[in-house]
Amino acid sequence: MIFKDIDAVIFDLDGTLIDSMWMWRSIDIEYLARFGLDMPDNLQEEIEGMSFSETAVYFKNRFKLKDSLEQIKSDWNAMAWDKYLNEVPLKEGAIELLKYLKEAKIPAGIATSNSRELAELIINKLNIAEYFASIRTSWEVLKGKPSPDIYLLVARDLGVEPARCLVFEDIIQGIMAGKNAGMKVCAVYDEFSEKYTEEKIKLADYYINSLKELLPT
DSSP: OTTOOEEEEEEEEEEEEEEEEEEHHHHHHHHHHHOOOOOTTHHHHTTOOOHHHHHHHHHHHHEEEHHHHHHHHHHHHHHHHHHHHHOBBBBBTTTHHHHHHHTTTOOEEEEEEHHHHHHHHHHHHTGGGGSSSSSGGGSSSSSSSTSSSHHHHHHHTOOOGGEEEEEESSHHHHHHHHHTTOEEEEEEOGGGGGGGGGHHHHSSEEEEEOOOGOOOO
């Protein structure tokens, strides 16, 4: 059983709990078009796992943007706001798994590379805040994923040793962050990272196509 010897569960947010990774590619294309730029083919791979702030620095440097880092992040937040409110659902099996963990008295946390504003927006919109004892963003640590910082921070919040934590992640950088933190990691299928499935399986302790696979029958 995947939860054997596990005292806490930590979820990534985008692509793991919510179906939103498609949205960020759309925003990147739209945002760069404002400056008359096409989105490079490798952009998503380059920024994968970066915190919101790290991504803003990357964009400013790579595309030589004159806007301040705060302006860049503000623009992204504004562009994402409506999509989060109206177009982003929970992943299949997510609410059922959260209810199961709560009933089993296994505390849960969120470790996301997203901004605090957007994370709170979607969590409250989907009415899932009650299931989490800790919600942290990469803005609150020195380095984003694959650094273990954010996962170690959430583990401290939950009062659980890293080795007793199980991480759910959908991207390579996130899986590496969980492993670098000394935690067990379950990789989750997401269409956005489908071409990396074999690598995800090799890096993680477990792999699932849907969160509903973990529900008791």
